Amino acid sequence: MAMVRTKPALQKPARSQHSVPSLGRWCTILALAAAAALSACSTEHYLVNRKLQGPKAEQAYAMRNHPAQGNSDSLFVVLAISGGGYRAAALGYGVLAALRETPIVWEGRKRSMLDEVDVITGVSGGSLVAAHYLAFREQTFQRFEPDVLGFDLQGALLSRTISPRGLWRQTSPRFGRSDLLQEVLDERIFAGKTFGDVVRQRPMGVINATDLEFGGRFEFTQDQFDHLCSDLDSMPLARAVAASMAVPLVLSPVTVWNQREACPFSATGLDLKSQVARSRFIHLLDGGLADNTGVQTPLELISVRGGIIRSAVAAGLKGIRKRVFIIVNAQGRTTFPEDASPDTPTLLRQLLAVVDVPIDRYSAASIDLLKREVLGWREDLRLAGDQQLDGVIARDTDFYVIEVSLAAPPPGVDVSTLSAIPTALRLDPAASQALQQYARTALSRNPEWLRLLGALRAQPD
Secondary structure: OOOOOOOOOOOOOOOOOOOOOOHHHHHHHHHHHHHHHHHOOOOOOOOOOOEOOOOOHHHOOOHHHOOOOOOOOOEEEEEEEOOOHHHHHHHHHHHHHHHHOOEEEEOOEEEEHHHHEEEEEEEOHHHHHHHHHHHHHHHHHHHHHHHHHOOOHHHHHHHHHHOHHHHHHOOOOOOOHHHHHHHHHHHHHHOOOEHHHOOOOOOEEEEEEEEOOOOOEEEOOHHHHHOOOEOHHHOEHHHHHHHHOOOOOOOOOEEEEOOHHHOOOOOOOOOOOOOHHHOOEEEEEEOHHHHOOOOHHHHHHHHHOOOHHHHHHHOOOOOEEEEEEEEEEOOOOOOOHHHHOOOOOOHHHHHHHHHHHHHHHHHHHHHHHHHHHHHHHHHHHHHOOHHHHOOOEEEEEEEEEEEEEOOOOOOOOOOHHHHOOOOOOOOOHHHHHHHHHHHHHHHHOOHHHHHHHHHOOOOOO
């Protein structure tokens, strides 16, 4: 019988202990490792504001401790820069540069209009301009465009947020996206500067945020921090700006601690309208939610000090003859295709409206309130006795409200393209230049600005 030779079955070689797993296995291993890492919450902690060890007095970051040093009391100028991301930053910087380039003659001396600015208030994107000028003063005009407007802050923040380390750090209940924003701002823009590093001379800068619990305005000044028995000097400028820019849902609130519980002395603060002293922890959001123009800052300071006369006395001012309010309003208008559709708007469109509609309406109301207050101040001065005025403020003090706004452009100027620039933290160079040029144009054509220059015997460009 013939033997049939069968082919032996192929046998798989035994797996070596050091064999390399397949790509699929590697993906599984990495996914499990990432899940294990994220399941263990980070212990990362945001920066906690320091407790006051004693009254700040002459060292406090407050208007009374910002001497004139060439800036006259008689011409008192407030510059308020609104929110609006990099759109607001470019517009605000354009106005700041225009003030620097505008020569004036006042009290027999030649100087620039910027030399006469006493207060700069900043909200959200506008806080970038205010804080940068506080930190670097004259260097701002060499550094702001490359350091801020030319820097993709949005991309840098996103990269840090979604990096493995960034994701892990955010698993901590005491560390969020705004804390990452603070880090990027510190490293790339503010170089670690704190309020204690800010030179105590005019203009004084006020960075504004919104208190999550009560919905009120929160300002980064020692007058505000006195209510918390906390020392503002140790606070990084970057943290204040991050709080001012903390758009809800996109960024996390910035938390400030109320240190009054163990305050080593009896701390008393200016009677501000803010209710934060009632909170143990103050969670701060975008300043535009309470006041997107920054106009409420000077109005509140005047109000809580008892009016236009007593507020001047409290600030140590003498011989005021002109008070000027320059408002940079970067309110834009983004159009959505669904606004022209019969379909029900998407959830995203509804969420944007929840934030944008109140901000836009309140911005207009704030500016209208300022104009009404000016009428009241004029009447107060008319009725005041000579002893009340006492050389602090002239009875015939003139007031100027000057608005540089995308919502109200000069006649014949088309701003549709500029208004459509999104509220983002990056900006195309051409758009940046266009916004800065518009700021100069709108300011130069403003009737109140021209009236002021005429009174200061300056020649407009």
